[in-house]
Amino acid sequence: MPHAADLLVALGSALLICGLLARIGGRYGVPTIPLYMVAGLVFGPFTPGLVLVPEPHDLDLVAKLGLVFLLFYLGLEFTLDKLTSGGRKLLSAATIYLVLNVGGGLVYGFALGWGVADAFVIAGIVGISSTAIVTKVIVENRRLSNPETKVILGIAVLEDIFLAFYLALLQPVLGGAGNAQEALVGIAGAFTFLIALFAIARYGTRLVSRLISVPDEEIVVVVFVGLAIAMAGLAELLGVSDAIGAFMVGLILGATTRAGRLRQLTHPLRDAxxxxxxxxxxxxxxxxxxxxxxxxxxxxxxxxxLLATIAGVIAARLHGFGRVEAAAIGFTVLTRGEFSLILAALATGAGLDPRIGALAAGYVLILAVIGPLAAGQLRFSSRLIPARLVGPAAERPPPPSLDLKVGTSSLYQLGAELLQVHVTPGSLLHGVHIAELRLPPGTTPALLVRDGETSPLQATSQLRTGDVFLIFTRPELQEEAERRLRAVHRAGRLAAWQGETGR
Structure with missing residues (x-):
């Protein structure tokens, strides 16, 4: 067991190297995902030179948290209604993708001639997308609001649900289940868990909202991180992918009124x-x-x-998309990753052909580079798909015409006043949330400036020493607003009990 200090140095160095490579790659439009993986390859134990982490298992838990936060964030971005509103066309597109890719993988596995059990494992390795990389590609390319993204997510979600069946059915092959009855019990338990989470996402959001309806951001972070990690672990214990467990928690919290704030708080956790x-x-x-x-x-x-591109074309035709959307679907779900490696490890542990592990490693690395690059450069990669295969895109209603005037104006002309407030050292404004200022009606907190970065003020925004914030008010309310701000400056949250002067 390596010393804790060695692990901390290795983890910190890994993050620094990833950050530097991402900064360099960003100048040339290279996605961060393959850069992070190449960094692990170059500084790993199997490559000559500097070895940062001699034993990859030492980072297993931290890596698992990365998968949890990636999927949790994706769940926050999409409500249950968005995922279930696609209807028959969305289910058809996802089913076609699975049939083509898992079926093609099974045929490919038999063609290798490594054995029947090996063929079933290889079918999963080459047939199931990496939900984590798909998530990262969508977020990095800012395509969360694109119409084809719902199709991509439908495929990813159906794949994760399919995994519950696939893993249970694969257990006899890998020696984990003694008979068919044990496999059926595993399937039943897994789907009972999923149905329970779907029910909470649909009907229990009000109850869940109470857990995070507190103004203190520290408590909110602790609660939602605990929920995401615990549910991911529980899902895995019940035979469901930990990824789908984390996704479902995000889906539940994404239906609450605090979803926007949760997305902001999750960003740094997801990225790191x-x-x-x-x-x-x-x-x-x-x-x-x-x-x-x-x-x-x-x-x-x-x-x-080839199979992913065909699936993208079919999905585009079903939904009336053009070839750019077809390329986006096909190339985004092209990537393979964590599940393929898990299967390879299970196969190796079960005594199957050791070449499966090497096949999975090379295959996943190449597709993890090709997929994000092709998905990030759709203007070029879409040209690989003949337009006649997709057909013309369905006509969509034109966007509403914009009839507006853009110009400059003074606050006087607008009938408003602007208050600029500095939170100076010693001010009891530090730690106060905007909602606790209790400003008079007609006064609007607008903008927060902190460490050179600007962000909109919200009721849950917590002030800190050194902050500068802007407030708009009507001229007749200016004096009352200033009096209230001075009261909180002197007495903090106790201003409500010490009068309007705060003394």
């Missing part, structure tokens, strides 16, 4: 732990083993690109 997740993935890759199965890796990559 997500970087460790992809770095950890790179640590597990052994270059020599990958070279030995290079022909098999190349054929698997070509097959997957």
């Amino acid at each position: 732990f997500g970087a460790v997740f992809f770095f950890h993935f790179g640590l597990s890759i052994h270059p020599d083993d990958v070279v030995s199965v290079a022909p098999q890796v190349a054929s698997a990559v070509v097959m997957t690109v």
Whole structure:
């Protein structure tokens, strides 16, 4: 067991290297995901040179948290209504994708001739997308509001649900289940858990809202992080993907009134732990083993690109999209990642062909580079799809015409006054939430400036020493607003009990 100090240095160094590579790659439009994985490969135990983490298992827990926060954030972004409103067309597109890719993977596994059990494992390795990388690609390319994103998410969610069946059915192959009865019990437990979470997401949001309806952001962060991690662990204990457990918690909290604030608070957790997740993935890759199965890796990559593109075209035709949207669907779900590696590890532990691990490593790394690059450059990658295959995009209602005047104006002309407030050292405004200022009606908190960054003021915004914030008010309310601000400056939250002067 390495010393805790060694692990801290390794983890910190990994984050620094990932950050530097991402900064360099950002100048050239290179996605961060493959850069993080390449960093893990270069500084891992199987590559000559500097080794930051001699034992990849030392970062297992931190990497797992990365997966949890990536999926939790995705759940926050999309409500249950968005995921279930696609109807038959969305279900058809996701089913076609699974049939093409998992079915093609099964045929490919048998064609390799490594064994029947190996073929069933390979079907999952080459047939299931990486939900974590798909999430990251969507967020990085700012496509959360695009119409085709709902199709992509429908595919990802159906894949995760399919995994409950697939893993349970695979247990006899891997030696985990003694008979069919045990497999059926596992399937029943997993789906009972999923149905319970869907019911909470649909009917229990009011109760869940009470857990996070507090003004103190520290408490909110502690509560939602605890919920996401605990539910992910419980999901895995019940035979469901931990990813879908975290996603469902995000889905539940995303239906509450605090969803917008939760997204802001989750951003840094998602980015930091997500970087460790992809770095950890790179640590597990052994270059020599990958070279030995290079022909098999190349054929698997070509097959997957073709099948994913076909699935994207079919989904686009079902929804009336053009070839850009078809390329977005096909290339975004093209990536493979965490689940493929998990399957490879299970196969190795069960004594199946050891080449499966090397095949999965090389295959996943190549697609993790090709997929985000193609999905991020749709103007070019969409040209690989003949327009006649997709057909013309369905006509959509034109956006509303904008009839507005843009110009400059003084506050005097607008009939308003602007108050600029500095939270000076010693001021009891420090720690107070905007809602606790109890400003007179007709007074609007507008903008917060903190450390050179600006953000809109909300009722839950908490003031700190050094902040500057702006408030708009009507001229006749200016004196009353200033009096109230001075009272809170002198007495903080006790101003309500010490009079309007705060003394």
